[in-house]
Amino acid sequence: MNWRVRLTRWDLILLAITAVGVVLAVVRYAGGIGSVANINNAYPWGWWVGFGIMTMIALGGVGFTITLLVEILGRHRYHVLLRPAVLMGLLCYASAIVMLMVELGRPWKVWMILVSWAPSAALYEVGWCAFLYLNVLVLEFAQVPLEELGWGRALKVLRVIYIPIMLLGVTLSHLHQSSLGTLLTLIPHKINALWWSDQLPLIFLFSAMMAGPALAILEHLVAARWLGFPPNMDMLAGLARIEAWLVGLLLVFRIGDLVVRGAVDAALSGTSFAASFWVEIGFGLLLPLVLLMMPEVRESRAGLATACSLVVAGVLLHRLNVAVFGLRVRHWETYVPSLGEIGISLGIAAGAVFVFGVLVRILPIHEELPPTSSAPESRAAAPAAAAWHGARGVS
Amino acid sequence: MTTPSAKPKAMIQDNTRCIGCRACMIACKSWNNRPADHTEFFAGPGYQNPVDLDANNYTLITFNEIVTGAQPDWVFGRQLCMHCAHPACASACPTTALTKTALGPVVFNESRCIGCRACMQACPFLIPKYDYENLNPKIHKCTFCADRIETGLKPACATVCPTAAISFGDRDDMVAEAKRRIATAPGTYIPEIYGLDDVGGTSVLHLSSVPFEQIGYITGLPKTPMPDLTHRWLRVTPHFFALLYAVFGALTWIMHRRSSRAESKDKDHTT
């Protein structure tokens, strides 16, 4: 394990952004939410929830999506994406939790969720599932540093429980990704007809699943350039085909849902809501679908990067539209995110990217793995855990 | 004072009797120890002040100029927590800080509040408000004077209203009274009781001489309780969990039998 990491220019920029975020967070704690944020009584949830929590959790879906693909569906062709995906999931969820600590009015009481019984509240389910899932992610990822440190006994325990907790993680993800949508089905009179649907839980779940491979592809391309290894374009092209299907299915689902609910006239009206809807669908679903359907895009770095960035941006736009922009409020009310809100959320995101960058340089996250593991312990424990082993066996 | 009846309570807000004196707003602030605030006059419709409910104002008289006949005239409305029979706020709260009590009020237990503001999003009447500038903020809304009605008193607003626009009593009696008023004076009231069965029924029944949307009320709400919308998804959570876990477990097992069979086939070929 190489502890010595040379901080590059990008690292310092990320640290600077994080520092700004920390300073703003101190102001938030010292002066109350109102001193840094523009959220008000008409818009109780704003940029922090839309971007910092909902989008982060949606993007954290890369963890369960790639795990589902590689470990449950057995597509080992993509196993090299597994470790980065789980780490990204871990950092996205950690970011969302940190954002929550800033966003909540009384973060020191957040443990109250764990000692309450509120099964009728979607946020209760989200809170519990996210809490459990974070633990699952930590346990899944912990194998990597433990392997490097050579802590054999702990590693053995983790490998034994790997399959059950991996299954738990994927199942929990399905639950809380959809429950974030369930939460918003409570307010049909408040959310514009373009975004409210009684199928919101499924829309949220499918868009999180769609965001997964896109983020995994993006990460692979960026890491390849940054760490200096050639990206596995064949594998990426294969994943991009799957992604094209996911985008296409979500597009059909969204448009079909719009038609079934009779909300098409809202999409054809000349309002700013309609404009935002078309931007979201156009740049987040239509354009990426067109791009990903073309083989020459799937085989090109720039093409994949563009298409996948658009998908991720589309998911962000969707969350913002549903939870913030699409709200109907009294006509004198307005909300624009303050610089303080944006600053804190970017600071958290920058911090997560920085940690990711450091970890990929000191841990074997992107290592190519041997086709099958010959270590006898691995097969005894669980064949799937082989995907988690480095080239070296258990020490 | 006789023992107060334990039946659920309700309030009638009769806007035809309201003169817009705002004594109810003052009494409410007084009973709930809310401080006075600096407001901006004419920031909203007409003389309505403050513009909306907020952390320091749990009830609000809306000022509306309505043209009836030849001339415009004042018609007043009132905003306050409706204390729904099936409150969306209580169902959305992840720490059960908001609960519906037997006597009717939806009460707020501030020691459980984490400040997630899900109740603010959930409420169809846009009632709960937050004090964002406070370092220890909490949700603010009408309490139905739960502490007063437990001892048999009437809520502060009902006690102080000079024109008896606010009546208070058992919900059955209040519903009957509201219907009686409409039946005996059809020209005075529009034949609608706001809150009777909106969102599954509430504890505050409003009567008016003009359509409610003209006097600042939120209309077009369903007659079914809002929590039903999330309930139908959330109640299958445990089943969903078990089903997914089983399916994923089965898939994992199948896929790995296949790959280990393929492995042993390779081994046979190479040996």
Next chain:
Amino acid sequence: MLGVCPDVTTDRPSRISGFRVVLALVLLVNLILTIALITQVREIQQRVARLPADLATKRDVASLRPLQVRQIIQKNCVECHSARRLGVTVSMEPTEIRGTVERMQTHPGANIPERELERISASIMVVRCARCHDEGTLNLMVLKTQPERIATVRRMAALPGSGVRPDQVTAIAQAFEKLLSQ
């Protein structure tokens, strides 16, 4: 293995044709808009199909508040003398009509109540409109405002052969208003 593997992508990927992207995008958007258009057309078809077969006309609305000229005259005048006698009123001035009705009041058995005087006079006043118009057309006056009624009668006065003089316009319009105010 890192950085040592030969580059698996030895052949250059084909160029991404911007034209093809735009074309595919346009086709897709077109498809979606077509679906949208179809749903909108179907919705309008359903709405039109649900319209009532007989739509209300202006006359239907006006008949909700009839002038009741015929009924008033029938009740108060025709019992004693036939309706033909009323023909002579079309050339009378308003004061003459009023005077005549008041004279009728003094006749025994006429039973013309005092409060009905205005209405009877007004009814007789508008009879002259029957020279050209039927009852349904006259009834459309209830949908107009008083300024509109005055303008209408003035227009009739300008028509040759109407039998309405310009100086009678106000009196006739006021007669309509009296009939409506009951």
